[in-house]
Amino acid sequence: MIDSVKPVIGLLSQEISRKVIPENIDGGSYISAAYVKYIEEAGADVLPIQIDWDDHKICTIFKSINGVLIPGGGANLEDSKFMRNVRLIFKLAEDANDAGDYFPIWGTCLGLEAMLVMHGGASLLNDADAIDLAMPTKLLNGARQSRIFSAASYDLLHLLATLPVKYHFHRKCVYKDTFLQSQELTEKYTVVSFDEDRQKRVFVSTLEGKQYPFYGVQWHPEKVKHETIPGLNVPKCAEAMRLSTYVGKFFVNEARKNHHTFSSKEMKEKYLIKNYHPVYTGDLGRIQYSYIFN
Secondary structure, three states: OOOOOOOEEEEEOEEOOOOOOOOOOOOOEEEEHHHHHHHHHOOOEEEEEOOOOOHHHHHHHHOOOOEEEEOOOOOOOOOOHHHHHHHHHHHHHHHHHHOOOOOOEEEEOHHHHHHHHHHHOHHHOEEEEEEEEEEOOEEOHHHHHOOOOOOOOHHHHHHHHHOOOEEEEEEEEOEHHHHHOOHHHHHHEEEEEEEEOOOOOEEEEEEEEOOOOEEEEOOOHHHHHHOOOOOOOOOOOHHHHHHHHHHHHHHHHHHOOOOOOOOOHHHHHHHOHHHOOOEEOHHHOOOOEEEEEO
């Protein structure tokens, strides 16, 4: 029998940053609308995990959702509510997976950095000259056997390795050597690709967990389809769109392997992102529309 129930992806909000959200918009936390569109287009519903939820509420919601996306942004990765929630989500997901309850996590840009900082500390982060940078990637020899790209066609992998279809927007990263010198990180994660910033510094760009279904990318698949800001070099070619679609569907299909459900349809409807409305936040040239939570 075909399952007709959409998976529900928890999407973490983070503290308002005035580098991202204009001064005239009040709120306590935000989520970029591009992530919401990206997940919904891939076939899942979105539930915002709000910054001020206590541990009990997050633990309760965790039992009803099927995966979590940790978005990019500008949150502090040492001492912030965002990072506290990241740590809690990973602890819940590790415990669930250890008990045979398949639960995937995806980290984008800041989300990937948070995954690595959680295990190795903020000193792992290095400077990157990768703001508004589109590029191909340096796939490792085992990329075809990775979970994330195992279903990708040879044509798609060739495009990924030869055309500027990936979009970067970050000032921090984890260098290749920094990653390889950390025993804890190399035990937990397999690097699928490395990239170079404008200064030719090589950094981790795609990885996946060895023991758990955890995935991270330093690039932004959601911006390719769902951000169009004048002056930015976001790739809009058909090949970039194809890559964005592939990785979005990959993660949602991972979430389909989890069988958490809500106690009722009414409870599910109460928490979904559709109860909120995005507002225009494009004045700073970073994010066109955002969901703001008070």
